[in-house]
Each structure stands twice: as structure tokens, then as C-alpha cells.
Amino acid sequence: MAAFTLKINGQHHQIDVDPGTPLLWAIRDGAGLTGTKYGCGVAQCGACTVYVDGQTVRSCSLPVSAVGASEVTTIEGLNSKEGAAVQKAWVALDVPQCGYCQSGQIMSAAALLGLNPKPTDRDIDLAMNGNICRCATYVRIRAAIHGAAKSLEG
Amino acid sequence: MTIHDSALSRRSLLKAGVGLAIGVYVARSRKAFAQTAAADVNIAPNTFLIIGADSTVTVLCKHIEFGQGPFTGMATLVAEELDADWSQMRADHAPSNPVLYKNLVFGVQGTGGSSAIANSFEQMRKVGAVARTMLVAAAAESWRVPATEITVEDGVIKHSSGKQGSFGEFATRAMQMPMPNEPKLKDPSTFKLIGKEGVVKRLDSMAKSNGTAEYTLDINEPDMLTVVIARSPKFGGTVASFDASAAKAVAGVVDVKQVPTGVAVYAKGFWPAKTARDLLKITWDDSKAETRGTAQLLSEFRALSKTPGKVVNQQGDADGAIAKGGRLVEVEYVFPYLAHAPMEPLNAFMKWDGKTASARFGSQFPTPDHAAIAQVLGIGQDRVHLQTILAGGSFGRRAQQTTHVALELAEVSKAIGPGKPVKLVWTREDDMRGGYYRPFGIHRMRGVVRDGKIEGWTDTIVGQSIMKGSPFEAMTFKDGLDSTAHEGSSEIPYDVAHFKCDLHQVDVGIPVLWWRSVGHTHTGYAVEAFVDELLEAAGKDPVEGRLALMSKKSRHAGVLRAVAALADWKNAKLETGRARGVAVVESFNTYVAQIVELSMGEEGPIVHKVWCAVDCGVAVNPDIIRAQMEGGIGFALGHILYAEQTLDGGKPVAGNFDSYRSLRINEMPQIEVEIVKSSEKPTGVGEPGVPPLGPAVANAMAKLGLPRPRQLPIVQGASA
Numbered sequence: 001m002a003a004f005t006l007k008i009n010g011q012h013h014q015i016d017v018d019p020g021t022p023l024l025w026a027i028r029d030g031a032g033l034t035g036t037k038y039g040c041g042v043a044q045c046g047a048c049t050v051y052v053d054g055q056t057v058r059s060c061s062l063p064v065s066a067v068g069a070s071e072v073t074t075i076e077g078l079n080s081k082e083g084a085a086v087q088k089a090w091v092a093l094d095v096p097q098c099g100y101c102q103s104g105q106i107m108s109a110a111a112l113l114g115l116n117p118k119p120t121d122r123d124i125d126l127a128m129n130g131n132i133c134r135c136a137t138y139v140r141i142r143a144a145i146h147g148a149a150k151s152l153e154g
Numbered sequence: 155m156t157i158h159d160s161a162l163s164r165r166s167l168l169k170a171g172v173g174l175a176i177g178v179y180v181a182r183s184r185k186a187f188a189q190t191a192a193a194d195v196n197i198a199p200n201t202f203l204i205i206g207a208d209s210t211v212t213v214l215c216k217h218i219e220f221g222q223g224p225f226t227g228m229a230t231l232v233a234e235e236l237d238a239d240w241s242q243m244r245a246d247h248a249p250s251n252p253v254l255y256k257n258l259v260f261g262v263q264g265t266g267g268s269s270a271i272a273n274s275f276e277q278m279r280k281v282g283a284v285a286r287t288m289l290v291a292a293a294a295e296s297w298r299v300p301a302t303e304i305t306v307e308d309g310v311i312k313h314s315s316g317k318q319g320s321f322g323e324f325a326t327r328a329m330q331m332p333m334p335n336e337p338k339l340k341d342p343s344t345f346k347l348i349g350k351e352g353v354v355k356r357l358d359s360m361a362k363s364n365g366t367a368e369y370t371l372d373i374n375e376p377d378m379l380t381v382v383i384a385r386s387p388k389f390g391g392t393v394a395s396f397d398a399s400a401a402k403a404v405a406g407v408v409d410v411k412q413v414p415t416g417v418a419v420y421a422k423g424f425w426p427a428k429t430a431r432d433l434l435k436i437t438w439d440d441s442k443a444e445t446r447g448t449a450q451l452l453s454e455f456r457a458l459s460k461t462p463g464k465v466v467n468q469q470g471d472a473d474g475a476i477a478k479g480g481r482l483v484e485v486e487y488v489f490p491y492l493a494h495a496p497m498e499p500l501n502a503f504m505k506w507d508g509k510t511a512s513a514r515f516g517s518q519f520p521t522p523d524h525a526a527i528a529q530v531l532g533i534g535q536d537r538v539h540l541q542t543i544l545a546g547g548s549f550g551r552r553a554q555q556t557t558h559v560a561l562e563l564a565e566v567s568k569a570i571g572p573g574k575p576v577k578l579v580w581t582r583e584d585d586m587r588g589g590y591y592r593p594f595g596i597h598r599m600r601g602v603v604r605d606g607k608i609e610g611w612t613d614t615i616v617g618q619s620i621m622k623g624s625p626f627e628a629m630t631f632k633d634g635l636d637s638t639a640h641e642g643s644s645e646i647p648y649d650v651a652h653f654k655c656d657l658h659q660v661d662v663g664i665p666v667l668w669w670r671s672v673g674h675t676h677t678g679y680a681v682e683a684f685v686d687e688l689l690e691a692a693g694k695d696p697v698e699g700r701l702a703l704m705s706k707k708s709r710h711a712g713v714l715r716a717v718a719a720l721a722d723w724k725n726a727k728l729e730t731g732r733a734r735g736v737a738v739v740e741s742f743n744t745y746v747a748q749i750v751e752l753s754m755g756e757e758g759p760i761v762h763k764v765w766c767a768v769d770c771g772v773a774v775n776p777d778i779i780r781a782q783m784e785g786g787i788g789f790a791l792g793h794i795l796y797a798e799q800t801l802d803g804g805k806p807v808a809g810n811f812d813s814y815r816s817l818r819i820n821e822m823p824q825i826e827v828e829i830v831k832s833s834e835k836p837t838g839v840g841e842p843g844v845p846p847l848g849p850a851v852a853n854a855m856a857k858l859g860l861p862r863p864r865q866l867p868i869v870q871g872a873s874a
């Protein structure tokens with residue numbers, strides 16, 4: 001066990017865990033933030049997607065010891081204009097079904113719009129194909145990303 | 155909180171399937187799902203509806219919400235008859251109560267068979283109508299005017315004098331009003347919400363878009379222990395001996411106990427529990443384990459399929475008709491074991507104080523789960539509280555005929571003893587390798603075409619029963635055979651004079667379970683790929699040929715015509731290398747036809763677009779119906795292309811999404827859905843979007859000159 005101070009959503013959390021503990025479990029069981037989900041544990045499904053210093057990361061596969069002083073952002077702390085636009089579009093189109101993967105989908109989608117304000121379908125495919133949705137809400141995810149992009153214009 | 159306690163009227167309402175209608179809330183800690191901010195409500199124990207002093211209307215949904223939309227569906231039905239404004243509506247799960255909250259199809263509380271809207275349509279409308287009548291009576295009494303002079307519109311109670319009030323104002327007084335026994339329901343022509351576009355939005359979208367929706371994995375209570383279990387790698391294996399010394403040395407581990415399903419590690423948090431679980435040294439006793447692999451099962455099933463099974467249904471003389479000669483078509487379809495792999499792996503939470511137990515998880519069958527917990531703990535069912543909560547998908551996985559998760563939950567709780575809340579968590583690998591698969595099976599089909607006509611059809615099925623030995627056997631068995639193994643094959647929508655369907659019901663030591671659309675997952679493929687092949691042999695168009703054989707099946711024909719028009723089947727000019735295929739399947743009394751357009755890529759088919767027509771009777775929530783068709787198509791496509799759980803010496807091979815390939819966004823086709831207008835009783839949509847997709851893909855491949863895939867998945871080797 002070792003003590004780590006993680007900066008998550010602008011707040012410092014003291015977490016006492018084994019250094020090999022994936023960031024996901026430090027966020028969930030340590031910091032008590034449960035919006036970030038466990039789906040596979042092997043960086044295959046994207047349900048655990050968070051930002052580390054603004055970069056999307058599969059938190060299930062990043063040991064907490066590698067995070068250091070980096071800023072971690074989870075769905076609870078997503079406050080970028082892209083994030084807000086994506087969440088609004090998600091609700092407007094009733095994207096979620098079971099909803100379990102959607103935190104990860106939204107984190108990936110907001111990151112995409114941050115890098116590419118007008119993504120094509122192909123851009124969306126490339127940015128979002130690491131996020132599995134077993135309910136297959138993909139048609140609406142695609143439409144909502146286009147909708148969010150449009151809402152951010154001008 | 156007060157509850158109207160007129161025993162007589164309550165009894166008669168219960169008889170009518172309505173239940174106590176109104177409760178008044180006292181603010182406490184519960185959150186109901188809403189499109190905007192969630193209101194805190196206290197759930198009355200036997201009610202379908204709670205009207206708050208703030209005029210929010212919370213519908214207690216007896217069906218589990220895991221994406222298919224019953225929160226929104228039930229709330230729509232109530233709001234329609236209550237004349238509520240949609241912004242007032244909230245929903246939450248009803249607790250376990252087999253009398254009040256039973257599914258009127260099953261007779262116990264449970265969700266499945268795409269039955270939520272079908273069995274609740276009248277019941278929940280009555281709930282809304284009863285509450286409306288009582289609110290109006292309360293307002294009439296308060297205003298000293300006849301009730302007949304009062305109207306309700308968009309959540310506002312109005313009198314012709316200009317007086318008006320909110321639901322919240324009259325909720326308490328309404329509780330004192332007599333409940334109408336037979337509340338008058340609206341004429342469908344006056345519906346404002348049911349079937350309307352754009353008025354109703356899902357109640358759970360917001361909470362599922364900002365991370366606040368609570369699933370079982372998210373439960374965290376003081377002193378809670380997370381439990382991860384080492385289970386036998388082979389089904390039927392048991393613990394012979396184990397060494398937990400390395401596991402117990404992991405920091406955060408509290409205890410290790412043997413339980414009936416394996417060896418359980420109790421820890422403070424998931425990661426130490428999982429780490430320690432993986433360090434257990436266990437010797438398994440495989441003397442009673444299933445040790446056959448899928449290759450062996452295939453050869454055994456194949457041999458059986460060439461012998462006659464027990465006849466399930468027949469007409470005319472199918473064997474005789476085939477013996478007469480003509481163009482004989484004989485094919486074998488092989489269907490793999492499939493895991494459900496919902497995004498949230500299985501899990502469950504329970505507190506047990508030695509006398510009473512309180513469990514929370516995504517229980518899809520609360521009544522049997524409730525009984526199972528009570529039985530393990532040796533207490534009466536009245537000492538168990540079971541609350542279903544949101545679940546991250548199911549596709550059938552959480553409706554366990556054996557109640558195995560509830561049993562395991564109670565066992566791990568019992569083993570560690572009272573006073574220690576436990577959260578049982580299955581890892582993805584535990585979930586994927588934990589059995590309860592869509593059964594492995596074979597269809598051997600023979601058909602004969604003479605003079606452009608299908609004269610004979612036989613379908614010999616080899617498969618495992620889902621329900622054998624379970625409490626549901628009585629409900630699903632007929633003449634010793636599991637109807638879920640042949641539904642869809644034993645009765646086909648086509649006029650074929652000489653027909654036979656027979657079944658070899660085989661015992662295999664692999665636990666199997668219903669999987670989104672149950673028997674239709676394979677019978678839909680077998681029947682629709684085969685009829686297409688026979689029509690091809692007869693020189694008929696796939697749409698016209700089917701229609702010509704559907705003299706008694708107007709709703710099948712209706713969706714087929716609708717989808718053909720939607721896709722412009724007759725006249726569409728396709729790009730080079732593309733082809734279209736069609737299929738139509740009725741499941742759970744809902745009729746779905748799909749047309750697929752695809753081309754062939756390096757790996758296999760690339761599906762570009764799917765057109766879908768659905769007839770589910772009265773469409774309650776059109777946008778949810780579309781969403782379920784979209785999701786059903788994507789779910790079906792991923793599995794038909796890639797998914798397979800293989801067994802190596804009895805051990806399931808695929809353990810995660812790297813070895814059990816799931817559809818991703820780049821593989822998702824465009825989808826266009828048409829909901830066929832109907833005034834028939836509403837039926838479900840959670841499952842029926844699945845079955846036609848696979849055969850439509852196969853039939854499109856045939857148009858490109860490729861064989862219709864005989865063994866699924868289409869892309870062999872994509873999994874494992």
C-alpha cells in the first residue's frame with residue numbers, strides 16, 4: 001500500500017492503495033466518484049474513459065502510480081463547452097439506453113470535438129471505435145456528435 | 155405519509171389489477187428519474203404512483219429499466235390518463251412485491267419476453283385514470299362544485315368558474331376520496347402522449363448523460379466489502395481444496411471463504427479483491443464437470459440431426475412430399491453459444507443483520523430472486539427487502555431461471571456473517587466465462603420445390619433446453635419439449651402444404667439461458683435463410699415470393715410490404731458490389747421486416763444500411779420503438795458477424811471483448827425505421843428487432859453469389 005494524492009476534477013484526494021491499482025479503481029473506490037464505469041478492465045470497451053491532463057485515457061489500464069500530479073477529469077468534472085454541448089445533444093436525442101457506457105462515450109465525444117470541431121462520419125468512427133455500446137446506440141451517438149458540433153458553431 | 159385505507163375499494167382495485175393508486179411523498183433520500191432535476195420521494199410500499207406536494211408524479215415501474223424504456227413507457231401510460239404535463243413525470247423501480255407488482259403475463263414480478271408495455275398498457279392507464287378521478291373529486295369537494303364541471307389539462311385542474319389548481323394542492327385530499335372501481339379510459343383518438351412524436355422524452359437520459367445514474371456497481375455503504383469469487387473453470391466442477399495464504403496477504407483483503415459456487419475473497423474495494431482472487435490456489439474436482447468441447451458437441455449434434463427427433467408440429471406428409479422428387483434443398487445451420495455480455499457485468503448488493511436482509515441489484519425476476527435469498531438465509535420472505543435498480547444492460551442475462559446471482563449473493567453474505575454489507579462483483583471474464591449462454595444448436599432443413607412451388611419442408615433441430623429443471627419448466631414445456639427451443643420453427647408464416655418440425659432436446663452440462671429474442675435467435679435465421687433459398691430455387695423474388703405464401707398472415711405481409719416500399723426494393727439501383735437481402739420474423743407478437751444492403755469487405759460483409767418496418771400494435775412511444783429497432787439491429791449484427799463462445803474441454807475460451815468481438819461504431823449501418831400504423835393491442839419491442847437481421851444479411855450475401863452462411867458467426871475466428 002502507498003498513499004497517493006490524486007487531483008481529480010480540481011480537488012485533491014488522498015488515496016491509500018497498492019501502486020499497481022488501476023486509476024479506475026482509485027477514482028471509484030478511493031475517491032468515491034462512480035460515474036466512470038468498469039466494463040472490461042483491459043482497455044477494450046472505453047467505459048472507463050477519463051482525461052489525464054486533457055488526454056483521453058482508459059483508466060482501467062493506467063496504474064495509479066503513473067498518474068503523479070496530473071490533472072484527472074471524470075464525467076463528474078466535465079465542464080468544457082464541448083462537454084456541455086455533447087451532454088445536451090445526448091439528452092435531446094435520447095441517446096442512452098442502459099446508459100452504462102455513456103460516461104465513456106461522452107468523454108470520448110467531447111474530446112473529439114475539442115480537437116476537431118466539425119468531424120465527419122469517418123472522424124467519428126476513428127475517435128469513437130474504442131467505446132463499445134452493447135445496446136448499440138451508435139446511430140444516435142453519431143447523430144448527437146454532429147448535433148453538438150453544429151450547436152458549437154459560431 | 156398517508157395512504158388511503160379503504161380496504162374494500164383497494165381489494166377490488168387489486169382484483170382489477172390496478173393496485174393502490176396514490177401516495178403522498180415525504181422528502182427523504184431517494185432519487186426518481188426525471189428529465190430535469192430529480193425530486194426526492196419516499197416510496198409508499200404498495201403503490202404505482204406518488205404525487206408530490208410539488209406536483210411531481212412518480213410512477214413506480216414494476217419492470218426493470220435497462221435501456222428498453224419501461225420507465226418512460228409506464229410514465230407515458232399514467233400521464234396520458236392523468237392528463238399530466240410530461241415535465242411533471244418521474245419514474246423509479248417498484249420494490250419486490252409478487253402480488254402488487256406481478257407481471258400479468260408471468261404471474262410473478264419479472265421482466266422479459268418483451269412484455270412490459272403489453273401487460274401494463276391497460277393496468278397503468280387505469281392507475282392514471284383512478285388518480286385523475288380522485289384528484290378531480292378532491293378539487294370538486296374543495297371548490298364545492300360538481301366534479302363533472304372540472305377538467306384536467308397538462309397537469310392543471312380547472313373549473314369553468316376560472317378556479318384552477320395543481321395536482322400537489324389536491325394530492326392529500328385526493329387520498330380521502332373513494333377510488334373508482336372501473337375508471338373510464340380515454341378513447342385512443344383523444345390521446346395526447348401515447349403514440350405522439352416529440353412530446354415524450356426519456357426520463358432517464360439526463361442521469362445517464364452526466365454520470366449520476368446509479369447502478370449496482372456504484373453502491374458504496376459504510377463497512378461494505380467487495381466480494382470476488384473464484385469459480386470452477388469448467389461447469390459442474392467443485393472445490394476439492396484451496397490455499398488462500400497468498401490471497402490473504404494482499405493488503406485490503408478481509409477474509410476468504412468457501413461458498414457453494416467457489417472461493418470468495420472479501421476485501422475493501424474491488425482491486426484488492428480481484429488481485430487476491432487471482433492468487434488463490436485451488437484444486438478443482440472435475441468428476442462431475444462437463445468436459446466436452448464445442449467440436450465434440452458439434453459432431454454429436456450433427457449425427458443426431460440426421461436422425462428423426464420428436465415431432466413438434468406437422469401437417470401433410472413432409473417426408474413423402476420430399477421423396478417425390480423435384481429440386482431438393484438440404485442445408486445445415488450451426489449456431490454457437492453466445493454470451494450476453496451486458497456492459498455492466500453481473501453484481502449484487504446486500505445487507506444482512508442476522509434477522510432481516512436488504513438487497514439491491516438489477517434483479518430482472520424479483521419474485522424468484524426474493525425467495526432464493528430468504529431460503530438461503532433461512533428467514534421468511536417478509537424479512538427480505540429486494541429493490542431492483544438500474545442495470546447496465548441484460549439482453550436476458552439478468553433473468554435467471556436458476557436465481558444463481560441471488561443465491562450466490564445470499565451465500566457470500568451468510569458466509570461472512572451478519573453486519574457486513576457485501577457487494578458481489580463479477581469481473582468481465584467471470585461474466586463471459588460464467589455460462590448461461592444462448593444455447594449451441596443445429597437446424598437441419600430439407601425442402602423441395604416442384605413447378606416453382608415449395609411442396610415440402612422439414613426442420614430438424616438439435617438443441618439444449620433452457621428451462622429444463624427450472625421453476626419455469628411447467629410454463630414453457632409441452633409434451634416434454636421446451637417450446638423456447640423451437641418457437642418460430644414449429645410454426646412458419648408460409649403456406650407449405652407438407653411441413654414437419656422435429657426436435658432433439660439434448661442435455662449438456664453447460665448452463666444456458668434466454669438471450670434477446672430467445673428461440674428466434676436461431677429459428678429466425680433458419681426459417682428466413684431457408685425460405686429465401688427455396689424461393690431462389692423456385693425462381694421467385696424474395697419479397698413477392700414470400701407475400702404469395704402469406705395468405706393467412708396479414709401482419710407479416712404488412713411489415714414486409716412496408717419495408718419493401720421504404721427501401722424501394724423493386725426499383726432501387728445499387729452500386730456495383732452491393733446487394734440486398736430481406737427477412738421477416740414475428741416474435742413476442744411483434745412483426746418486424748428488415749432489408750439489408752451490404753458489400754463484401756476483406757473480413758466479411760460490410761452492412762451499409764438497414765431498413766426496418768415494425769408492427770407492434772398501438773405504438774406507445776414511437777422514439778423508443780425506433781431506438782429498440784436500431785439497438786436490436788446493431789446487437790444482432792455484431793453477433794451474427796463475430797460472436798461465439800467456444801468450449802475447449804468444457805472450458806469457455808472467450809473471456810473479454812478482445813476475444814468476444816462486439817460491434818463498434820465504425821461497423822454500425824445507417825438505419826431507417828417505419829412503425830406500421832396499427833390499432834391492435836400494443837406488444838413489445840425490446841427483442842423483436844433482433845431476429846430478422848441475420849437472415850437478411852445471409853440473403854443479401856446470396857445475391858452476391860456467395861453461399862448463405864451455414865455456420866455462425868459469419869466471420870469465423872473473429873472470437874476466441
